[in-house]
Amino acid sequence: MSDRRLRAAMVVLAVAGTGVAAYLTWVHYADVSPICATGGGCETVQKSSYSEIAGVPVALLGLGGYVAILATLFLPGEATRLWAAALALVGAGFSAYLTYLELFVIDAICQWCVASAVIMAVLAALAVARLLRAPPELEAAAG
């Protein structure tokens, strides 16, 4: 896959992730129940003691992460690839922990959270692939 296509795929995923995280952040602050296909699982997860870190909703952290990744995809410079990869790896790692909590501690599944975890994992894979592959078109342009 070319660098341009990788970047385009990442933009689509980051926008989708931003949507999911924005919805969950709104649900958190509006104190309403999320639309949920898994019974009351989403609400249980959203209201669990793990839904906040030092008073900050996890959903808001996710929203910040997606927006930051999105920003790196539109900013110029080689370093932005590294930032995108680092941010997506943090997101994917923390999402894996949250999914573990859902499965084995909270014992409830929130489909929105799972969707976000999958999006973040794919974003991380694409960001690493983009970092690893030599970007010939950029070099040609620069050279």
Next chain:
Amino acid sequence: MSSRVEQKVAARAQREAFVRDQEARERRRRTLIQLGIALAAAAAIVIVLIVMSQAGDDTGGPIEGGAESAELFAGIPQEGRFLGPRDAPVALVEFADLQCPACQQYSADVVPALVNDYVREDRLRMELWPIAILGPDSEVGARATLAAGRQDKMWEYADLLYRNQGIENTGYLTESFARDVAAAAPGLDVERFTRDLGSAAVERDLARAQSTAQARGVNGTPTVLVGRRGESPQAVEVTAQGPDQYTGAIDRLLGQR
């Protein structure tokens, strides 16, 4: 002549290819180092987030309702799991899971009426068996309540835990949370409570509560049984919320005397 030029061109091409190759290797090496740094930084940040998440799990919000709990049971004799005078004509036995929402509702809607109208009038003695049936948090809740029972403060403690109940199986009911509740319960020795919480004695109390519940055929909470003192209590069939069905059953037993 032309062969010399060709040789020069070939040599230059070779040199350029070599330089390109070196540059590509260098770039590859740099990228791998960058990826390594990104991975290490990401791992460090994830670990920090996990630690903060776990710490947040322990702090929770402030415990509220200590004064109300103390007032509800003030002046009533307690012995371990028992509340009320030994010679009360009717006994009520409750099996409860401290993180169960229905138990919380029973504690809020029914217990105050029973305490004020029956226990305080020496007509009823209540018995609480904390059991664990919903999940791992239930065990902490049950052990904590049993530990408070060792200081004859089980009823205040259970009431206060219910007043601060979170959503079941969300990981809020940790030993740390149990200690916070103990600290907010007037008259409870928190140091002793903490020692008892992890003690083999409380572990045995819980095993006894579990086997008693099993022997009584308890398969949900709250399960409430009433009977005359010294007789085998029978389960109260509940079809509506509120204290009426419980008080009705107690009144019938009192009327039979």
